[in-house]
Amino acid sequence: MIQIQPDLADRGVRLSDVKPGCSAEVLHIDERSGLFRRLGDLGIRSGTRLYVERISLFGDPAAYRVIPEDGARRHTGTVIALRREDAQALTVRLISDAGRELRPASVKAEKRKKVGAAWD
């Protein structure tokens, strides 16, 4: 289990900075973003937890899976792709353990997760 330093965990980061294999909880969505309403329609709001599934071939966009509120691992559910600029509109807080239930942790994903916890 990765321990995230408490001061870092509470301060918001931008969703675009979260590494694949990490989970994050949405703190705030910038209302000026062109996607503000669309994200709301998709049920993504403050408190929604997202799992960063992967980053595309050329580094952009990234795919985010909406973690169901009960936190269960499912194949169904919403997966959306957002470009870097759009993902910057979401302020999130890293959460350490939600991803574990969601995805069979391969060695590689574990490794990524450790790197992801220490963003710059």
Place this chain on the structure above:
Amino acid sequence: MGLTRRSSGRGAEDRARNPVPEGGILWAMVGNPNVGKSSLFNSLTGLHQHTGNWTGKTVGCSVGAVRTHTRKRQRIAGDGKTGREAPLYLADLPGCYSLIPKAAEEEAALRFLRTQPLHGAVVVCDAGCLERCLLLCFQLAELLPRDRIILCVNLIDELEADGYTVNTEALRKASGFSAVTASAKTGRGIPELLRMIREASASDTEPVTAAGADVTPGSEFAGQASACRAACVERLPSDSAAVRRAEKSGWRERLDALIMGKRTAMPVAAVFLFLILWLTIRGANIPSQYLADLLDQVELLLKRLPLWERLPAWVSGILIDGVFHTSAAVVSVMLPPMAVFFPLFTLLEDFGFLPRIAFNFDRCFHACRTCGKQALTMCMGFGCNAAGVTGCRIIDSPRERTVAVLTNSLVPCNGKFPTILLLCAVCLAYMRGDGAAGSPWTESLLSSLMAAGVIVICCAVTLGLSAALSATVLKGEPSSFLLELPPYRKPVIRQVLVRSLLDRTLFVLARAVSVAAPMGAVIWLLSHVVAADGRSLLEIGCTLLDPVGEVLCLDGAILIALILSLPANELTVPILLMLYGAQTQTVDAQTMSCLFQTASSSDLSAWTCLSFLFLFVFHIPCSTTLITVYRETGRVRYVLWAAGLPLSVGILLCLLCKGLSVIL
């Protein structure tokens, strides 16, 4: 590739305007994109609305009557007092995330809801994303009375495979809407849904129109929706069969890692493209030959009919040498490749491959300052450019939509595919020199490689021109972009085969033949009406265009064939064969190259063949596409752009070929 009679036929829009005859009951089907509305609609009405596993596939509203035999079953089940029921109609609306429209398709759905008198609406939900579907449902409840709304929780089998299920009674209590679980694929829950629709419309026969009322943004209902979901989604007992299956299946993750992985994505996409083309070429060659022979025989038989002796010679000329010959050529060239290509493409589409391609290549479109969904409309363009242009409605920003519309006909549609494959084979035959065939395996491998190369060039040109348009005429920055990646869904193979063969293949073929038949007559007339010096009009045209052809490394006949095939690209090769005076419909590579060598006056070479290939790929799109561009953009200016862009690319490439042929 929403390519059916209904989506691109002439009457498609009229039907939506006045959908239901007097006395009919009309229900609308509303729901988020890609929750299986179209599948459900098909299983209720038997209509062949095309389905696919990606967001925004349905772009227009289509209305269909609920099938009679289902109605009969209904009559026995209940409501015996009337004996005869009013016919029930369903409207399949384009998917929308919200009733405050942002995209063109959402506007279309809302316009339908606000203008049509409805007896009610079925909100189709994806069981796996119940919460956000409920947001839409609560919005709809502001427009329609609650008892007129039925929640249909579709794709319940997917959720059950994950070990969960939905309790409809709890859902009804929590949300206040009557609810039913269903699976369009297996037919589960559909009689139940029909019964509920019947009950709801029997109690109150007056239709309501959802005009006037304002709609609250969906996010306002978030609390309510999540409470409803929490109340009704239940875990299945862990020893049930569905759960045991779910534990084992990690294939979706593995497949995602393969298709969208950093190292594997490119090779996988390349291999897929190559495989599809190769299967199409290999699979089509043999039946194409048989079909051509068969149609040759039919033509001979037709010519022997005693009927012609009593009629003037030009009648049989027009009907057999003109109409029948051209149509037969179109059928034998087009049918086999389409019969292989369409099912393969439909399989990929239903499986959920297309959005992942868009995800992989979005960076390229981003760099061109356009929308990543353009990758989807390009894929639709491979089916039919007209359908691709209509499909551009999935792009929200008007600027990006126009870029996608204008560049859509730069990718070859299926009408061009058989000819491209053929020309690739001819080119290869030339490059080998003597025209002798190698083994069929190497032959087909090489020509599919070359065809794949042509497609890559098309994609590169599309990207380049999109970037150029974004930098000049349609200046602007890329807008925000959100793409949904749906879960993989196993396609129903039998349904795919039937639907793609019957609906797409026969539809496209019928359209091609309906254009080819009159064109055949016109061409026969052109080639038999003789001017004063004894030459036919066509010959005069060829001679006139020969100098132009010379510059482009072509000849006049090829240019005439390209011009005359404006109604349908499939016509080019049949017309060319006719111009070169061939007596057969057999159009394999050898025949073509022999024809090129013998029948033409100018000195044809591999370069000619190559520039023919380029000009064929990049020339004025077919008339249907141009009309669709006008309908979608409403400006003649854009139609001219859509025609001019590919043509100028083609001419440039031809000039390049000419230059290279002079230098080398």
